[in-house]
Amino acid sequence: METITETHLSLLHFSKGKVRDTYKIDNDLLMVSTDRLSAFDVVFNEGIPYKGAVLNSLSIFWFLQTRDIIKNHFITDAIPANLPKYLERRSMIVMKAEPIPLESVVRGHITGSALKEYQKDGKVCGIELPKGLKNGDELPHPIFTPSTKAKQGHDQNITEEEAKKLVGETTYNTVKQKSIELYNFAKHHAKKSGLILADTKFEFGYAKNDNGGKQIILIDEALTPDSSRYWLKEKYDAGQLESLDKQFVRDYLEGLKWNKEPPPPPLPKNVIENTSKRYLQAYKMLTGKDLLEVEAPLF
Numbered sequence: 158m159e160t161i162t163e164t165h166l167s168l169l170h171f172s173k174g175k176v177r178d179t180y181k182i183d184n185d186l187l188m189v190s191t192d193r194l195s196a197f198d199v200v201f202n203e204g205i206p207y208k209g210a211v212l213n214s215l216s217i218f219w220f221l222q223t224r225d226i227i228k229n230h231f232i233t234d235a236i237p238a239n240l241p242k243y244l245e246r247r248s249m250i251v252m253k254a255e256p257i258p259l260e261s262v263v264r265g266h267i268t269g270s271a272l273k274e275y276q277k278d279g280k281v282c283g284i285e286l287p288k289g290l291k292n293g294d295e296l297p298h299p300i301f302t303p304s305t306k307a308k309q310g311h312d313q314n315i316t317e318e319e320a321k322k323l324v325g326e327t328t329y330n331t332v333k334q335k336s337i338e339l340y341n342f343a344k345h346h347a348k349k350s351g352l353i354l355a356d357t358k359f360e361f362g363y364a365k366n367d368n369g370g371k372q373i374i375l376i377d378e379a380l381t382p383d384s385s386r387y388w389l390k391e392k393y394d395a396g397q398l399e400s401l402d403k404q405f406v407r408d409y410l411e412g413l414k415w416n417k418e419p420p421p422p423p424l425p426k427n428v429i430e431n432t433s434k435r436y437l438q439a440y441k442m443l444t445g446k447d448l449l450e451v452e453a454p455l456f
């Protein structure tokens with residue numbers, strides 16, 4: 158199975174993230190989701206088949222449905238004809254924005270880093286939570302737990318006060334409110350699709366509005382298995398956490414004697430295949446479509 162982990166397009170380079178390669182096209186950006194996988198902020202050498210296509214197509218699926226909540230950067234998935242065919246399905250043209258330096262995390266359930274924080278002092282990002290919560294438990298209501306957007310290394314959870322200082326109170330209030338609205342919308346859809354959306358992370362940016370002023374829009378990716386934790390509802394109801402996201406890789410890595418610093422250990426074939434399967438299944442359950450059966454070629 159061919160994967161794309163590097164792109165070298167003859168366009169003006171804009172940025173290279175852990176997963177996305179971005180190029181300039183006039184005033185807009187071409188954002189290419191590669192098949193790269195990052196875990197614990199380390200990028201692995203192996204690609205995950207279909208991952209880029211799932212991230213791109215699923216983001217578009219959500220971008221189209223959440224425009225009434227907040228505008229987003231998506232313009233089109235039609236890629237200029239002179240560019241390589243392998244970009245189809247894994248790329249979109251987006252509006253360039255000035256990223257707001259905050260990871261806007263919403264949690265409806267407690268797990269992962271939030272659980273670790275909670276176990277220390279009963280709080281997450283300064284928010285006091287009910288006593289006795291266990292891994293996976295649903296919170297009384299979704300909480301907004303912002304973190305810094307580290308250029309390198311790990312993002313750090315911060316309190317509401319710190320986040321307000323970082324981005325300004327008005328912007329903070331907008332991204333908090335919009336993040337919770339987006340989460341609630343997606344959570345209901347996911348539930349109908351047989352999935353629990355445990356938590357998710359959004360990014361916002363400032364873009365020009367029609368009057369030449371500034372507006373806050375949703376950027377980057379939306380509600381994908383990279384930015385979110387999705388659990389099978391059927392299993393959850395039976396007391397198990399079965400993830401259709403990166404958790405499978407994280408669990409594998411936790412079992413190794415690896416210090417979570419580069420270089421990454423090699424990923425075995427079964428971990429790669431299983432992760433690919435989980436991403437494809439999340440796509441299928443959420444959209445009702447099989448990515449592999451859609452007519453347009455993936456590569």
Ligand SMILES: Nc1ncnc2c1ncn2[C@@H]1O[C@H](COP(=O)(O)OP(=O)(O)OP(=O)(O)O)[C@@H](O)[C@H]1O
Pocket residue numbers: 172173174175176177178179186230251252253254255256306307308360362376377378
């Ligand atoms: N519309 C946009 N305008 C400008 N920058 C954007 C836009 N959408 C996303 N970005 C930025 O492009 C990058 C996308 O790359 P990717 O998602 O791989 O990065 P990441 O690993 O999550 O974060 P980082 O770039 O910090 O490593 C992010 O830095 C994101 O902030």
Ligand SMILES: [Mg+2]
Pocket residue numbers: 174377378
């Ligand atoms: Mg990102």
